Amino acid sequence: MSISCQLLSFGTYVPESVITNEDLTAMVDTSDQWIVERTGIRKRHRLGNAQNASTLGIEAAKASIKAAGIDPASITHVVTATCTPDHLSPSVACIIAGQLCPEPVMAFDIGAACTGFIYGLSICSSILAGEPDSRILFICAEALTRRLNWKDRSTCVLFGDAAVASVISGNPDGAICSLRDVICMSDGRQKDLITVGGGTSCQYQYGDPVGADFFLAMQGRDTYRHAVRQMVNVCETLLRRNNLGINDVNLLVPHQANMRIIEAVGSRLQIDGSRVFTNVANYGNTSAASIPLALAEARSQGLLRNGELVLVTAFGAGLTWGAALLDFHK
Ligand code: ACO
DSSP states (O other), X not given: OOOOOEEOOOEEEOOSXXXXXXXXXXXXXXXXXXXXXXXXXXXXXXXOTTOOHHHHHHHHHHHHHHHHTOOGGGOOEEEEEOSSOSOSSSOHHHHHHHXXXXXXXXXXXXOOGGGXXXXXXHHHHHHHHHOTTOEEEEEEEEOGGGGOOTTOHHHHTTBOOEEEEEEEESOOTTOSXXXXXXXXXXXXXXXXXXXXXXXXXXXXXXXXXXXXXXXXXXXXXXXXHHHHHHHHHHHHHHHHHTTOOGGGOSEEEEOOSOHHHHHHHHHHHTOOGXXXXXXXXXHOBOGGGHHHHHHHHHHHTTOOOTTOEEEEEEEETTTEEEEEEEEEOO
């Protein structure tokens, strides 16, 4: 891939309110032990009543603009990855652009669920291929706790809210990391494995009450199986087409859905656990925000240095999945 796609910053925002596993035992028939053993999750953050994906995204975007040291007037595109938008229309990207960009810009949302960060990297590199002078504000913002059925113990223990933004440019000056290559995939035949249904054009007539389909539903076991298989396959394909082996990768940063999935992917790729980054214990699954949140945290812990190669991989509702290689510079 010869297109220059450079990430100049990471800005993160995580809502203050924390729900521990202990808190969940008061809502559903579960235990800290079950959640930790099956998922590795210990706590997650939940947005406040007045917040939504765009308000989380705006805070992350402000932080990323500040960290990149750019003038918001220079932004040409706003792209948001989210599966929990505030509305069907307007898009979260339009709302964020309206708050932060003084001039009109191209703005749109990507719906690739937990693979949103990787789809976003691919789309940003395509924008830069056509318009190399673009400066893109790319935000992953999720408010999944709004669409959880808090009576369903098989899903409500898994997810949390967060937003992460990056300024992306074709110019490598000051870049934190560069996109080397990316693959995005989907298989709509598996569309029923994870759904967040109602509230779209399909289900409701005016005046209908909201039903159970409005909330996230998941076939956990099958999702697990597909997740491991597809993430391993796509990582192997990406490495092979770049003439790389797993030992060339300094850090694997998988989608933070579940510790057991992360361990299974690491083990099948034959990468040592010390080179697999995880923070799922503290945030749960934050969907599109999960990989950039992990990258930002790994970087703040000094784990990503100049010259290091990072492999990221994700899967999500759709089903969607993908992988990307990032060269870190600082
Ligand atoms: N506490 C206690 N028991 C529970 C809980 C809970 N929170 N949830 C389920 N159980 C019970 C089940 O009812 C079942 O009981 P039974 O044997 O009496 O019927 C038992 O635990 C085993 O249930 P399984 O679903 O088979 O448990 P499993 O080991 O598969 O773990 C899990 C469930 C954690 C959901 C796992 O399947 C998983 O991680 N799947 C992938 C999910 C995922 O990562 N999705 C991300 C994509 S989401 C997106 O893209 C927006």
